[in-house]
Amino acid sequence: MTQINEMVENNNQKQSMSKQNPDQMHKLAISDGWLTRAEQCRSANFNQRPPGQTPRLLVIHNISLPPGKFGGGYIQDFFLNRLDTTADPYFTTIEALQVSAHLLIERGGQMVQFVSFDQRAWHAGQSSYRGCDNCNDFSIGIELEGADDIPYTEQQYQQLARVTAALLRYYPDLTAEQIAGHAEIAPQRKTDPGAAFNWRYFSQHLRKEVSG
Numbered sequence: 001m002t003q004i005n006e007m008v009e010n011n012n013q014k015q016s017m018s019k020q021n022p023d024q025m026h027k028l029a030i031s032d033g034w035l036t037r038a039e040q041c042r043s044a045n046f047n048q049r050p051p052g053q054t055p056r057l058l059v060i061h062n063i064s065l066p067p068g069k070f071g072g073g074y075i076q077d078f079f080l081n082r083l084d085t086t087a088d089p090y091f092t093t094i095e096a097l098q099v100s101a102h103l104l105i106e107r108g109g110q111m112v113q114f115v116s117f118d119q120r121a122w123h124a125g126q127s128s129y130r131g132c133d134n135c136n137d138f139s140i141g142i143e144l145e146g147a148d149d150i151p152y153t154e155q156q157y158q159q160l161a162r163v164t165a166a167l168l169r170y171y172p173d174l175t176a177e178q179i180a181g182h183a184e185i186a187p188q189r190k191t192d193p194g195a196a197f198n199w200r201y202f203s204q205h206l207r208k209e210v211s212g
């Protein structure tokens with residue numbers, strides 16, 4: 001390589017590095033089942049996985065409270081059993097439920113973790129995956145703040161891919177082929193994440209995260 005070529009090459013490298021979003025330059029880390037860079041809101045709605053069960057399925061959900069409305073912090077309140085039932089009439093229909101997910105990804109990509117990925121969160125309900133019932137025993141549940149027919153945000157796709165890549169690194173029994181929507185494991189009861197979730201687009205993001 002001539003000197004001038006080398007200079008051009010170095011300069012190009014610097015430019016492409018400076019264009020990268022600093023947030024994208026390092027991967028997400030998990031420690032003791034907790035994402036090190038997610039907000040933690042520890043829910044009481046969890047228990048231990050049965051002996052010998054480790055995560056081997058990732059379940060993608062959506063939730064919005066009240067349905068179709070975003071923001072407000074009601075999802076956190078719901079998973080923490082402190083929903084103010086006077087805030088919306090819909091809330092009285094769900095106040096008795098004790099549920100949780102491991103992680104919520106909000107519209108802007110902010111992440112809130114409620115349960116350690118090592119523990120059993122209560123997100124799937126009656127469910128079956130490839131002949132195995134009770135998916136909560138062996139799955140991780142991620143909620144996207146959203147609704148079946150409202151497009152998810154770019155930030156949500158990016159963040160979901162980053163978290164999934166981190167989970168694939170952390171849990172050897174989990175592979176990129178073992179990702180399902182809630183509707184797939186509970187088809188009689190559930191429709192989320194709905195037609196709005198673009199599986200192909202998510203896969204593209206995930207491939208980049210896994211190979212990057």
Ligand SMILES: [Zn+2]
Pocket residue numbers: 060061062123182190192
């Ligand atoms: Zn769901």
